[in-house]
Amino acid sequence: MWATERDVDEQALQQLRNIAALPWVHGLRVMPDVHLGKGATVGSVIAMEHAISPAAVGVDIGCGVSGVRTNLFAHDLPDNLHSLRSAIESRIPVGFHSHDENVDVKALGLERGWQSFWSKFRDLDDGVQYLETRAQAQMGTLGGGNHFIELCLDADDRVWLTLHSGSRNIGKELADIHISVAKGLPHNQDLPDRDLAVFFRDTAEMAAYRRDLEWAQEFALRSRAVMMGLFKRIVEEHFDGHDVTFDEPINVHHNYVAEEQIDGRPMLVTRKGAIRAGSGDLALIPGSMGTGSHVVRGLGNPASFQSASHGAGRRMSRTAARRAFTRNDRGAAAIAAQLGNVESRRDAGIIDELPEAYKDLHSVLEAQKDLVEVVQHLRTVLCVKG
Numbered sequence: 001m002w003a004t005e006r007d008v009d010e011q012a013l014q015q016l017r018n019i020a021a022l023p024w025v026h027g028l029r030v031m032p033d034v035h036l037g038k039g040a041t042v043g044s045v046i047a048m049e050h051a052i053s054p055a056a057v058g059v060d061i062g063c064g065v066s067g068v069r070t071n072l073f074a075h076d077l078p079d080n081l082h083s084l085r086s087a088i089e090s091r092i093p094v095g096f097h098s099h100d101e102n103v104d105v106k107a108l109g110l111e112r113g114w115q116s117f118w119s120k121f122r123d124l125d126d127g128v129q130y131l132e133t134r135a136q137a138q139m140g141t142l143g144g145g146n147h148f149i150e151l152c153l154d155a156d157d158r159v160w161l162t163l164h165s166g167s168r169n170i171g172k173e174l175a176d177i178h179i180s181v182a183k184g185l186p187h188n189q190d191l192p193d194r195d196l197a198v199f200f201r202d203t204a205e206m207a208a209y210r211r212d213l214e215w216a217q218e219f220a221l222r223s224r225a226v227m228m229g230l231f232k233r234i235v236e237e238h239f240d241g242h243d244v245t246f247d248e249p250i251n252v253h254h255n256y257v258a259e260e261q262i263d264g265r266p267m268l269v270t271r272k273g274a275i276r277a278g279s280g281d282l283a284l285i286p287g288s289m290g291t292g293s294h295v296v297r298g299l300g301n302p303a304s305f306q307s308a309s310h311g312a313g314r315r316m317s318r319t320a321a322r323r324a325f326t327r328n329d330r331g332a333a334a335i336a337a338q339l340g341n342v343e344s345r346r347d348a349g350i351i352d353e354l355p356e357a358y359k360d361l362h363s364v365l366e367a368q369k370d371l372v373e374v375v376q377h378l379r380t381v382l383c384v385k386g
């Protein structure tokens with residue numbers, strides 16, 4: 001466990017006890033950004049040899065982050081980034097909004113495997129077949145909550161593009177369907193928390209879940225690639241005299257399932273709010289709104305099942321944050337104090353995403369210095385939220 005018990009609230013601790021008590025669990029690892037989730041705790045890594053709990057993946061299947069370094073420097077940026085933020089918000093839908101027309105992925109160089117991917121939609125659970133048009137319109141859209149698009153600067157003042165998003169509504173619908181199926185299975189009736197219901201390997205229910213899960217994970221990966229392609233195109237247009245170039249992207253899931261060797265045995269590993277940190281693996285660990293991210297390299301520590309945290313982790317629930325930051329009409333002051341000079345929207349809709357609602361990312365990284373090494377700290381200069 002890479003968090004001390006005193007830093008984890010009692011409800012989250014009880015969730016962890018419930019997970020550890022499942023008879024099918026080979027091992028549980030707890031990341032330093034751990035906090036309460038539905039069924040399984042956010043910041044948990046669970047290895048099972050013959051089973052998967054859909055709640056241990058979460059409802060935003062394939063949620064993750066992407067980052068790309070550019071050849072731009074801080075001195076290339078204008079003093080006011082408002083027009084750039086407006087351009088991003090007009091081209092990449094946020095919140096509940098979708099694209100009016102499907103994105104031209106060929107123009108972005110992302111057409112490889114596109115038709116094959118969408119042809120598999122007809123194989124998904126019958127309960128989502130009516131959602132294909134909506135899913136296509138949400139491909140390459142941000143969503144809301146803690147999802148973001150950011151322009152950042154590293155220690156050398158190089159400009160980075162980063163974003164955080166998942167599988168949108170289609171991922172949630174698929175997750176909800178399979179969690180409901182799992183709860184109804186006989187072997188899950190006496191669990192301490194039926195949200196932890198599992199599927200067994202080599203069953204029809206597991207096969208159906210893995211099929212839909214893998215499709216949703218690919219949706220999330222492709223959606224981030226589409227958004228990053230649009231983001232890059234916007235940056236090129238705004239800096240058309242600079243011949244902007246982009247390095248290879250970092251694109252990683254932090255809500256997903258993988259088959260891995262654990263303690264010399266093949267395991268089904270679920271990471272919910274956790275990243276793989278194999279030896280040499282590059283990843284991105286974001287902080288809270290406007291506080292930046294860290295590019296990290298995994299150290300391959302087997303003790304953590306080669307995993308690390310996915311971010312800072314919430315310190316307050318959304319309700320508690322709204323209550324704390326709007327008390328005595330101090331909402332505007334809280335936004336100004338916590339966001340500083342970051343170019344961002346500053347209305348009541350972001351109040352529960354302010355930095356003080358989250359744990360300190362530097363402390364989270366310090367707690368896992370045996371899991372990852374920091375390659376770069378990226379400080380935010382522009383932030384788009386849903």
